Amino acid sequence: MVVCFVSDSYPLTQPFGGMAIYTETAARAMSARGHQVHVVVGWRGESCDREDGRVKVHYRTVRWLPLIGSILPGLGESLGLAKVIRGLDQKYHFDLVEFPNFEGHGLAFQMFQSTPVVVRLHTSMVESVEVQQRRPTIGERYMMWAERQSARRAQGVVTHSISHRDRLGRVYGLPNIRLIRHGIQIPADRPRVGSRLSVLTIGHLSERKGGATLLAAIVRVLEQVPDVTFVIVGATGEEPVVRSFRESYPEIQHSRIVFRRFVSEEDLNALYAASTIYVSASVYESFGLTFVEAMARGIPVVACAVSAMTEIIRHDATGLLVPPGDPEAFSSAIVRLLGDAELRERLGRQGRRECLEKYTADRMGAEIEAWYGEVLSKRGA
Secondary structure, three states, X not given: OEEEEEEOOOOOOOOOOHHHHHHHHHHHHHHHOOOEEEEEEEEXXXXXXXXXXOEEEEEEEOOOOHHHHHHXXXXXXXXXXXXXXXXXXXXXXOOEEEEEOHHHOOHHHHHHOOOOEEEEOOOOHHHHHHHHOOOOOHHHHHHHHHHHHHHHHOOEEEEOOHHHHHHHHHHHOOOOOEEOOOOEOOOOOOOOOOOOOEEEEEOOOOOOOOHHHXXXXXXXXXXXXXXXXXXEEOOOOOOHHHHHHHHHOOOOOHHHEEEEOOOOHHHHHHHHHOOOEEXXXXXXXXXXXXXXXXXXXXXXXXXXXXOOHHHHOOEOOOEEEEXXXXXXXXXXXXXXXXXXXXXXXXXXXXXXXXXXXHOEHHHHHHHHHHHHHHHHHHHHO
């Protein structure tokens, strides 16, 4: 097969997020299975082509339409991507294109092109607005519509957790969403480095990611374990919630909370290796890839007992689950792990074992390959 993945970023360049990590892993897995794989990244930089092993990565400057984008976010990107991918399709003859549901970026291509399209459902605008418990703006309403239309027009729709599949299946009226859980390249079982207590979290400090809960929990943890360091990747330290936190708790040493906006893959691996535990106070995740990354390295995790996190993490078996939005419960779980090396070892060992069973890149690649084959056979029937 000649397949094309579309993403908002890719780990060859900074910055990148969970969508890029999934795309990289899926593209490499499909390439390893003998398929010709392309990745299209629509971005604001200069157009160029790069190679990631046998995967061809096409960075393309997408024509942005600021006036339209201010009213209908994502429409300009969708139109620009359609033009870019149409040109690449004419050259490479894609058998299938996989779009993320993000802002309905695949919709324009789907409307004007006959190449089969599958859509992978990441966290949708419907879910983001619902978590914040507010009314959507006009632009957000458009994105909800575009994401739904893109999914309904696709030849196949896939997602990565049961809760996400069931939720968006009801919202979109799609009863046959395929479930293919994310996979990662499981790192070698090397001992972690460093003896200092360190708590790692990855993600911006937004409401959905539980930023306020995390910071409130940090205060409680430092009162009981003053020598621990928190490392927050994906935040600058200049967010309003952080400024308010520092004004309220000026006695907390800045060295105890380290902010890293962007890190390379090498630096991220080093941060995982130095971490005692991994935590996230997120109140919603369609999957939770960072938990799998931590568990695969034998690192115990703390998360909120909601959404897909209850599918990945088994309480008191691979990590600890606490009620969402509860700084006291969150901090108590962190303190419990920091003070019990035997518990950390037990949870970390079981977490790695389950990742080897459930979340490998090879398993994900095999399932994607089989599913793509089904989509194409139905298309040709």
